[in-house]
Amino acid sequence: MGEQSRRLPRPKGTPPMSIRDHDSSPLSSRPSPPALRRTNPQVGTSPTTTHHRSRAAGLILALVLSGCSSDRPPAPSATSSSPTSAAGDTTGEERGSTADPEEVATNLQAPWSIAFYKGTALVSERDSARILEVDDERPAQPREVTTVAGVSASGEGGLLGLSVRGDSLFAYFTAESDNRIQRFPLRTGSDGVELGSPETIVDGIAKAGFHNGGRLAFGPDGMLYATVGDAGNQDSAQERESLSGSILRMKPDGTVPEDNPFPDSLVFSYGHRNPQGLAWDDDGTMYASEFGQDTWDELNIIEPGGNYGWPEVEGISEDGADGGDFIDPVQQWRPDEASPSGIAISDDRLLIANLRGQVLRTVPLSDLAEAEVAYAGEFGRLRDVVSGPEGEIWLLTNNTDGRGDPAADDDRILHIPADFSTDD
Numbered sequence: 001m002g003e004q005s006r007r008l009p010r011p012k013g014t015p016p017m018s019i020r021d022h023d024s025s026p027l028s029s030r031p032s033p034p035a036l037r038r039t040n041p042q043v044g045t046s047p048t049t050t051h052h053r054s055r056a057a058g059l060i061l062a063l064v065l066s067g068c069s070s071d072r073p074p075a076p077s078a079t080s081s082s083p084t085s086a087a088g089d090t091t092g093e094e095r096g097s098t099a100d101p102e103e104v105a106t107n108l109q110a111p112w113s114i115a116f117y118k119g120t121a122l123v124s125e126r127d128s129a130r131i132l133e134v135d136d137e138r139p140a141q142p143r144e145v146t147t148v149a150g151v152s153a154s155g156e157g158g159l160l161g162l163s164v165r166g167d168s169l170f171a172y173f174t175a176e177s178d179n180r181i182q183r184f185p186l187r188t189g190s191d192g193v194e195l196g197s198p199e200t201i202v203d204g205i206a207k208a209g210f211h212n213g214g215r216l217a218f219g220p221d222g223m224l225y226a227t228v229g230d231a232g233n234q235d236s237a238q239e240r241e242s243l244s245g246s247i248l249r250m251k252p253d254g255t256v257p258e259d260n261p262f263p264d265s266l267v268f269s270y271g272h273r274n275p276q277g278l279a280w281d282d283d284g285t286m287y288a289s290e291f292g293q294d295t296w297d298e299l300n301i302i303e304p305g306g307n308y309g310w311p312e313v314e315g316i317s318e319d320g321a322d323g324g325d326f327i328d329p330v331q332q333w334r335p336d337e338a339s340p341s342g343i344a345i346s347d348d349r350l351l352i353a354n355l356r357g358q359v360l361r362t363v364p365l366s367d368l369a370e371a372e373v374a375y376a377g378e379f380g381r382l383r384d385v386v387s388g389p390e391g392e393i394w395l396l397t398n399n400t401d402g403r404g405d406p407a408a409d410d411d412r413i414l415h416i417p418a419d420f421s422t423d424d
């Protein structure tokens with residue numbers, strides 16, 4: 001809705017301080033440095049080490065010299081591109097996939113998030129504020145469970161993340177004056193899932209046309225986590241007393257857990273620009289994806305109380321620039337190749353849904369420096385990826401959000417097998 005109007009090229013010489021709606025379409029006219037548009041992921045060796053810039057710069061140079069030029073946007077059904085390598089390693093990305101996707105929902109409007117209640121998939125639509133129940137026997141006919149009252153959709157704001165715990169549904173949405181989190185009782189009625197009256201558990205989160213964050217997920221500790229964007233106020237990300245530019249951790253009733261890193265604060269980590277993906281591995285390590293501005297999108301390992309640098313640093317810190325105050329991403333990508341929203345973990349792989357990049361990216365948990373891609377360009381923009389109740393992977397496309405090029409049945413939910421391949 002009206003998002004294209006903000007997709008303006010930045011005049012030469014303008015410092016990168018403007019709010020940019022980063023997850024825009026690859027059809028965007030926004031210029032990017034041609035020599036750097038087709039780069040491999042950049043890597044940080046640990047979340048607490050900050051001196052990787054020279055290595056990253058060397059890797060970029062190696063790629064430029066090896067003729068790794070842009071070929072974006074990827075053609076539909078792209079089959080392969082030669083894995084590129086730097087310094088003889090295998091950090092190249094491979095394209096192609098062997099698994100046939102299965103459509104389980106079609107004709108969704110700007111869908112944003114998937115959550116499961118007793119095996120039933122619930123899907124949020126950002127602009128309509130509807131929550132839909134998906135019946136994979138009837139892909140064209142998702143059932144409307146409810147329209148969430150009080151949603152004020154505009155730009156990137158609207159009904160965003162959903163999460164289910166027990167018999168409660170949690171929803172993060174943009175209201176008239178703020179972003180807020182509500183809790184709804186859930187039950188299974190004669191026609192399907194039913195929602196009871198909501199209770200607002202957190203409100204007063206700054207809203208804006210962009211950078212609303214919005215992902216909700218329960219951690220292995222039973223706490224509810226929420227990603228919150230900077231809402232266009234960059235400096236707020238460094239203000240610990242502000243909820244903006246943070247990842248929040250709360251009890252299911254919205255109160256502050258006694259063991260949060262800062263007393264009487266929901267802030268679990270800060271210095272974020274617009275994080276939209278959350279996942280935990282079996283060891284309890286917490287991961288988050290984050291939209292950068294013009295330079296680097298990030299994959300971070302989240303530590304309690306951690307400062308992730310925005311707006312002082314975007315991506316991996318320059319040598320010595322931060323005095324070691326900021327936690328670097330473990331991997332970073334150019335925004336036009338990535339723009340990562342939802343993430344999930346399946347079979348020891350981290351899966352990342354990418355909007356502008358239009359790929360499902362995989363990162364092996366055994367080596368966070370690696371990455372491969374699957375389904376390049378095949379489904380368009382991807383907003384969310386979820387590991388379903390039976391281990392299958394659910395992909396949520398996002399071509400109707402005002403920045404995509406929707407196909408006839410878009411947007412869609414697709415099933416792919418957990419063992420989908422990124423190999424040719």
Ligand SMILES: [Ca+2]
Pocket residue numbers: 271298308309310313314315327328329
């Ligand atoms: Ca960062």
